[in-house]
Amino acid sequence: MKPPPFRYHDPRSLDEALDLLASHENAKLLAGGQSLMPMLNMRFAQPDHVIDINGIDDLAYIRETASGIEIGAMTRQHDLEVSQLLQRRCPVMIEALHQVGHRPTRNRGTIGGSLCHLDPAAELPLVAAALDVTIHVKSRRGARSMPMAAFPAFYMTPSIEPDEMVTSIDFQPWSEGHGYAFVEFARRHGDFAIVAAAALLEVSADGAVTRASATLGGVGPAPLRCEGVENALVGNRGSATLFREAAEANRAIDAMDDVHASVVYRQNLAVELTSRALGKAFERASERSSS
Amino acid sequence: MTINGTLHEGDVETRLLLADFLRHQADLTGTHLGCEHGVCGACTVLVDDRAVRSCLMLAVQANGRSVTTVEGLSPDGETLHPLQQAFHDNHGLQCGFCTPGILMTLLEFLKENPDPSETEVREALSGNLCRCTGYQGIVDAALAAAASLRDARETKA
Ligand SMILES: Cc1cc2nc3c(=O)[nH]c(=O)nc-3n(C[C@@H](O)[C@H](O)[C@H](O)COP(=O)(O)OP(=O)(O)OC[C@H]3O[C@@H](n4cnc5c(N)ncnc54)[C@H](O)[C@@H]3O)c2cc1C
Ligand code: FES
Ligand code: FES
Numbered sequence: 001m002k003p004p005p006f007r008y009h010d011p012r013s014l015d016e017a018l019d020l021l022a023s024h025e026n027a028k029l030l031a032g033g034q035s036l037m038p039m040l041n042m043r044f045a046q047p048d049h050v051i052d053i054n055g056i057d058d059l060a061y062i063r064e065t066a067s068g069i070e071i072g073a074m075t076r077q078h079d080l081e082v083s084q085l086l087q088r089r090c091p092v093m094i095e096a097l098h099q100v101g102h103r104p105t106r107n108r109g110t111i112g113g114s115l116c117h118l119d120p121a122a123e124l125p126l127v128a129a130a131l132d133v134t135i136h137v138k139s140r141r142g143a144r145s146m147p148m149a150a151f152p153a154f155y156m157t158p159s160i161e162p163d164e165m166v167t168s169i170d171f172q173p174w175s176e177g178h179g180y181a182f183v184e185f186a187r188r189h190g191d192f193a194i195v196a197a198a199a200l201l202e203v204s205a206d207g208a209v210t211r212a213s214a215t216l217g218g219v220g221p222a223p224l225r226c227e228g229v230e231n232a233l234v235g236n237r238g239s240a241t242l243f244r245e246a247a248e249a250n251r252a253i254d255a256m257d258d259v260h261a262s263v264v265y266r267q268n269l270a271v272e273l274t275s276r277a278l279g280k281a282f283e284r285a286s287e288r289s290s291s
Numbered sequence: 292m293t294i295n296g297t298l299h300e301g302d303v304e305t306r307l308l309l310a311d312f313l314r315h316q317a318d319l320t321g322t323h324l325g326c327e328h329g330v331c332g333a334c335t336v337l338v339d340d341r342a343v344r345s346c347l348m349l350a351v352q353a354n355g356r357s358v359t360t361v362e363g364l365s366p367d368g369e370t371l372h373p374l375q376q377a378f379h380d381n382h383g384l385q386c387g388f389c390t391p392g393i394l395m396t397l398l399e400f401l402k403e404n405p406d407p408s409e410t411e412v413r414e415a416l417s418g419n420l421c422r423c424t425g426y427q428g429i430v431d432a433a434l435a436a437a438a439s440l441r442d443a444r445e446t447k448a
Binding site for chain 2: 001002003004005006007008010033034037038040041042050052054078101102103104105107108188189190
């Protein structure tokens, strides 16, 4: 249960890190280490080179830009959790972060690491999908961006090349007073979810849903945007019946089966959690717009 | 790196874990290793005042930083820290394997949340596994420690 031998690199700038990535085969970036270190200790990962990006200062930030909110890849999960800006403009991320591991793992774990590790049940990729974030990637060959929907390639694998690194994400926050909720079912607080659901709603003064995002995690290899549910909501007045009926569309999703839960159990959770998330988001939209 | 206020220097293999540096190089065996993959919490220490898993950090990553281990709670080894005293008084430990990690987790938690509810304490400890106590004594001890740390702060103020 100790890491295999590797060469350790400690770059001080992004350029230096990208040079190292471009010139070394079988290299792994070390961000918060909360997934990579267990994999090294258990020797599931055996890289020849470990490139530690903790010494690069300008990769950790949360800022408001003309086009929205931008977050650096190395921003620690705990720093996101206590951000006033996110609390005000993107509270769904905060609600999700409370359920990501434990305080000591959030002190080290980063947003970039969580997105790149891409565990099917991880909370942050799910929130990224719900918000339609854009992911910014750099390499010696240049910079490119892609929507979250195109980021997962397959199971636990993002569509980035070995010489590329995620540097930041950005997104357009929803309107002030939007409703939000993140709910999950896990065996124990802080464990990966078996199924998790995020909901975002914009609601007009007369209670009609004008914009909706419904997303599931833990059902397949990548977060799943539930367009059927979203379409059934927009234009209708929010009510418990509407949310329950709309969430029923999730009973037919293609869910995975593992030691934690069967396909049918996950489908049931997908319906129940979506319905609860929508109800909670709607309640909050009404509260936030009336206050 | 500075450990509990004392400077420790050494050349180490890059793959050495911080936990193993603390135990074998610095001879501070209070930090325990249970699972070595981040799950049990026994190895929790503070690095620059933040609680972290020392089994998920390389020793080289703590170069130049300030580390606090359970030994740092009672520098003279005689007078117990209020957290330790509360665990002693409330049967917060049996075999003691999980205790160092729990104390270090609570040290950070109680600094930020000096007057927690029982539920908040249980959530804060959700990342620390104890195979002996059933947690009741630990939760009682944490609440008692919170109270005595608050008292200590008020007397000082
Ligand atoms: C006890 C425990 C419980 C946990 N519970 C949860 C949970 O409930 N939910 C959850 O989502 N996670 C959980 N995690 C994992 C989470 O804490 C990790 O933080 C996260 O999965 C990885 O982030 P990291 O910064 O630690 O990345 P690392 O572990 O350093 O890296 C993970 C992977 O991403 C790659 N990588 C990292 N950064 C970049 C980048 N910028 N560009 C390209 N590639 C990169 C690395 O090379 C590596 O392959 C848990 C971990 C532990 C130890
Ligand atoms: S030994 Fe580090 S968390 Fe278990
Ligand atoms: S006291 Fe024995 S593991 Fe907690």
